[in-house]
Amino acid sequence: MTLSDAATELRRLHTAPELLQVVNVWDVASARAVAALPETRAIATASHSIAATFGYPDGEHIPRDLMLEMCGRIARAVEVPVSADLEAGYGDAGETTRRAIGEGIVGANLEDQLKPLDAAVAAVSAVVAAADAEGVPFALNARTDVFLRGRDRPVGQNIADSIERGRAFLDAGATCVFVPGSFGEDVVAELVAGIGERRVSVIGVPALPAPARLQELGVARVSYGPSTQRVALGALQDLASSLYGGGTLPTGIRPLN
Numbered sequence: 001m002t003l004s005d006a007a008t009e010l011r012r013l014h015t016a017p018e019l020l021q022v023v024n025v026w027d028v029a030s031a032r033a034v035a036a037l038p039e040t041r042a043i044a045t046a047s048h049s050i051a052a053t054f055g056y057p058d059g060e061h062i063p064r065d066l067m068l069e070m071c072g073r074i075a076r077a078v079e080v081p082v083s084a085d086l087e088a089g090y091g092d093a094g095e096t097t098r099r100a101i102g103e104g105i106v107g108a109n110l111e112d113q114l115k116p117l118d119a120a121v122a123a124v125s126a127v128v129a130a131a132d133a134e135g136v137p138f139a140l141n142a143r144t145d146v147f148l149r150g151r152d153r154p155v156g157q158n159i160a161d162s163i164e165r166g167r168a169f170l171d172a173g174a175t176c177v178f179v180p181g182s183f184g185e186d187v188v189a190e191l192v193a194g195i196g197e198r199r200v201s202v203i204g205v206p207a208l209p210a211p212a213r214l215q216e217l218g219v220a221r222v223s224y225g226p227s228t229q230r231v232a233l234g235a236l237q238d239l240a241s242s243l244y245g246g247g248t249l250p251t252g253i254r255p256l257n
Helices: 003-015 028-035 046-055 064-077 093-102 119-136 155-171 185-195 211-217 227-244
Strands: 018-023 043-045 082-085 109-110 139-143 174-176 199-202 222-224
Touching: 003 064, 003 109, 003 139, 028 043, 028 227, 043 046, 043 064, 046 064, 046 082, 046 185, 064 082, 064 093, 093 109, 093 119, 109 119, 119 155, 139 155, 139 222, 155 174, 155 185, 155 222, 185 211
Parallel strands: 018 222, 043 082, 082 109, 109 139, 139 174, 174 199, 199 222
Antiparallel strands: none
C-alpha cells in the first residue's frame, strides 16, 4: 500500500457507515500486537503514552524529533494506516505534519488547546496545506478541548462552542472533529446533529455508550488515548505484586514480542 493509498483508506474509514475504532499504541511492540488482530483497520498513537515511555509528561514536553521517530517506527512496523497524535503541532503544525508524513504517517490529531478560534483554524489550515503540498490526502482529526478545559461551564455552552469550532475546522479542511470529554449519549447526539454525521470523533470513557450505539448515533471514530497503556501497566504491576507475594507466572503466556 502506497502512502497515498493508506491515507485515502484512512479517510474512507472515517466517513464509512461503520464506526472506526482505533486502539491507541505507544511503541512497536504494542502496535504489532494490535495490528495482528483481524479487526484492526487502522492504528492511532497516543502522545501521552509515547511521552510516558520516554519519561516525559504529556503536553509537548517530549522533543518533537523523539515523538516523530517513534511514530515512524510504528508506521513502518504495521501494514495498516497510522494516525499520529501530534498534540498542538509542536509550535509549527504545518512543518510537524510534513515531517510526520515523511515518517509514513497518514493522519493526525491536532489539539486547539482552546486558542482563539482564528488561530486554531489557521493551524488546521496549515496541516491541510502541508499535506496537499506532499500530495497526501491526510486524515486530520481536529481536536477541540472545550469539554476538557470547560468542566465548570454549563454543558450547553460547551456543546455550542464545540459545534462552532468543529464546523470551522471542517470548513478549513479537517476530516473529522475530535471532542474528547466525559459525557453521555445525549451530548453525543447533539454534537453529531451540530457537526455532522460521520464527522465526530470521541474518546472512550466509562460514561460513553458502547461502540454499537455510537455507530447508531452517527459517530465517525472512537479512540482510547492513554487508557490502553494504563491497562497494560496495571497488568504488569499486578503481576509483579503477585510474584513478590510468592506467586508464579501464569500459564498460556502469548509470545507477542
